[in-house]
Ligand SMILES: Nc1ncnc2c1ncn2[C@@H]1O[C@H](COP(=O)(O)OP(=O)(O)OP(=O)(O)O)[C@@H](O)[C@H]1O
């Protein structure tokens with residue numbers, strides 16, 4: 001299939017947005033459930049500057065999804081402060097992208113993408129036009145009328161990304177969005193995400209279990225400890241952009257950074273108890 005992409009340059013000029021600014025100070029989240037009290041994360045200090053791409057890695061259960069949900073305003077911290085500011089002084093907008101089945105199966109790809117814009121007061125025509133532009137942007141223009149079950153998992157995930165972009169969020173919160181994809185599709189979507197991010201200036205907070213993915217995407221990589229999750233390391237990724245797996249793998253810093261992150265994570269995964 002040949003891909004057609006919208007003119008991103010034109011989109012950037014039409015939407016001169018900058019991303020949101022995120023500052024989390026001493027965030028602790030405690031859950032009470034019938035099984036007892038669980039401290040998901042503790043004293044987390046984490047920030048993202050406008051337009052920054054921050055990747056979070058950490059052992060399973062250390063509170064990564066919980067942090068993203070709080071940043072999205074879907075949950076609130078037990079203690080600490082979480083500030084999300086928009087560069088234009090208005091209420092900041094955010095979108096979340098998860099892995100797995102998140103599309104409405106009874107709507108076409110186009111209607112799935114258009115759906116989120118209903119709340120934003122756009123006319124039906126404007127919503128569908130914008131959905132078409134975004135489906136072009138993620139290479140799915142030819143499939144706009146397909147139903148989710150008629151396309152591949154990678155195409156569904158691209159549709160989820162288009163849907164997240166539809167409200168033009170200043171903060172994109174991505175929770176292992178490519179985790180369930182085959183390796184080659186993942187490579188392609190990583191490149192597409194970098195291209196879209198580069199052209200739109202959104203702030204991205206991205207959770208992954210893949211160190212290589214973190215090194216490819218992030219301006220910074222935040223490494224968390226086992227639960228209760230706290231920040232173990234905060235690393236500035238020095239690779240120049242634009243990046244590809246080929247260029248970063250041959251960079252002198254790739255091996256040392258990979259080892260630094262893996263040795264930290266390995267300690268934490270083992271400390272978390274799953275492998276004893
Ligand atoms: N609504 C909830 N009620 C009770 N406990 C919860 C709730 N949500 C999360 N937890 C607990 O908080 C901890 C952190 O969960 P979270 O989903 O944030 O981890 P995670 O780092 O995203 O893990 P994974 O890498 O496996 O996705 C876990 O122990 C989980 O059981």
Ligand SMILES: [Mg+2]
Pocket residue numbers: 064065066175
């Ligand atoms: Mg999670």
